[in-house]
Amino acid sequence: MQAKELIVAISGASGFSYALRLVECLLGAGVRVHLLVSDAAREVSRLEMDWPLPEGHEPLKQALVERLALSESHARNLCLYDKRDWTSPVASGSAPIDGMIICPCSTGTLAAVANGMSTNLIERAATVCLKEHRRMVIVPRETPVSAIQLEHMHKLAQLGVRVLPASPGFYHKPESVDDLIDFIVARILQQVDLPQDLIKPWGSQHS
Numbered sequence: 001m002q003a004k005e006l007i008v009a010i011s012g013a014s015g016f017s018y019a020l021r022l023v024e025c026l027l028g029a030g031v032r033v034h035l036l037v038s039d040a041a042r043e044v045s046r047l048e049m050d051w052p053l054p055e056g057h058e059p060l061k062q063a064l065v066e067r068l069a070l071s072e073s074h075a076r077n078l079c080l081y082d083k084r085d086w087t088s089p090v091a092s093g094s095a096p097i098d099g100m101i102i103c104p105c106s107t108g109t110l111a112a113v114a115n116g117m118s119t120n121l122i123e124r125a126a127t128v129c130l131k132e133h134r135r136m137v138i139v140p141r142e143t144p145v146s147a148i149q150l151e152h153m154h155k156l157a158q159l160g161v162r163v164l165p166a167s168p169g170f171y172h173k174p175e176s177v178d179d180l181i182d183f184i185v186a187r188i189l190q191q192v193d194l195p196q197d198l199i200k201p202w203g204s205q206h207s
Contacts, residue, residue, distance in 0.1 A: 003077070005032040006192060007090050007100040007129070009122040012040020015104035015141040015166050016048050017177075020068070021185045022103055027074040029194050034090050034097065035064075035080045036122045040106065057082055083120045090125040099135030099192055100125055104166060107142050107149050114152035130159060137191045139184065141166040162191045172199045 057080035081088040089095035118124040168183040182198040189196040
């Protein structure tokens with residue numbers, strides 16, 4: 001069976017750690033990850049993680065390989081593209097992409113996707129996924145939200161987009177920030193039909 005291929009877009013909302021853990025888990029599950037990182041996401045990485053990301057997709061890939069301690073086989077499944085690489089597979093509906101995850105999803109990216117804009121590769125990839133009726137998950141990380149942002153989420157939900165706010169639960173008794181991150185990443189994996197063992201399903205303690 002052919003391996004699943006997913007686009008992961010990291011936009012400029014707070015929560016870069018969610019994206020890193022997601023990429024790590026997807027690669028660990030044998031998924032081919034097409035990674036897109038916005039300029040604003042680079043600033044978030046610097047501010048939240050004290051990790052200035054290198055410019056250029058090849059230096060960035062090497063930095064991610066080292067940061068996540070990826071094996072050679074997992075590293076081969078990580079593909080990065082420049083923000084205006086219109087010849088990349090993610091820019092066309094003819095490429096065999098299974099879906100897209102925007103994690104975290106900034107309100108600016110949310111607005112662009114909801115209104116069909118294509119000014120950069122993240123927006124173009126999202127437009128392609130929508131027109132091809134592919135699985136899409138967005139992970140907004142903003143609070144409170146305005147009526148405009150709720151309207152954008154509603155519009156996308158009506159198109160079949162899974163709206164998964166970065167609002168971790170506590171019933172799994174988290175003991176660290178990593179446990180809270182894993183809660184959200186586990187829910188994302190479930191939305192793209194991938195198994196997860198990061199958290200126990202609700203009710204499993206009674207089985």
